[in-house]
């Protein structure tokens with residue numbers, strides 16, 4: 001999985017709950033040893049999650065951002081357990097240069113709504129599946145925002161995590177033709193995959209017939 005690195009105070013160990021994206025390219029240093037090439041681009045997408053227990057699902061979102069070469073920052077911020085941090089993060093996100101916020105949370109999932117209440121950046125909410133209510137609790141908490149404070153809520157779980165990244169890519173592609181081209185290629189690849197599936201299915205049916 002491709003990752004990028006961006007040096008910051010957080011990376012210096014001051015905030016272990018945050019991780020900047022890391023470089024996908026390995027390079028040789030002057031002595032010929034492998035070193036990680038540093039990506040100096042500022043992250044444009046912030047991915048926040050209520051707990052590290054959300055990460056197995058959020059990983060799909062991050063993988064997709066990396067696939068599209070979108071610089072991101074990921075961190076744990078809890079609307080309920082660290083409300084002051086959540087407030088500070090959302091209210092300064094625009095000034096820090098973020099263009100889209102993605103917030104994943106489960107249960108009484110207020111994280112995306114809290115983010116949206118404190119910024120005019122587009123906020124995408126990922127409802128995380130829960131053991132007790134299957135994620136319906138997360139979905140309703142994330143999607144049922146009052147008029148005036150929108151959260152673009154995606155599906156519960158892994159499909160939602162992937163789509164959150166794709167939606168962020170589509171928003172960014174409004175002013176980025178290279179990213180738009182990548183999205184077009186992605187769609188074309190999906191169409192080819194469906195055509196192959198169709199061909200395989202029709203062969204199978206013909207064999208059985």
Ligand code: RP5
Nearest residue numbers: 050051053054105106107128
């Ligand atoms: C939410 O509570 C988190 O987003 C997570 O989905 C859920 C459970 O958190 P942990 O108890 O696993 O830390 O705030």
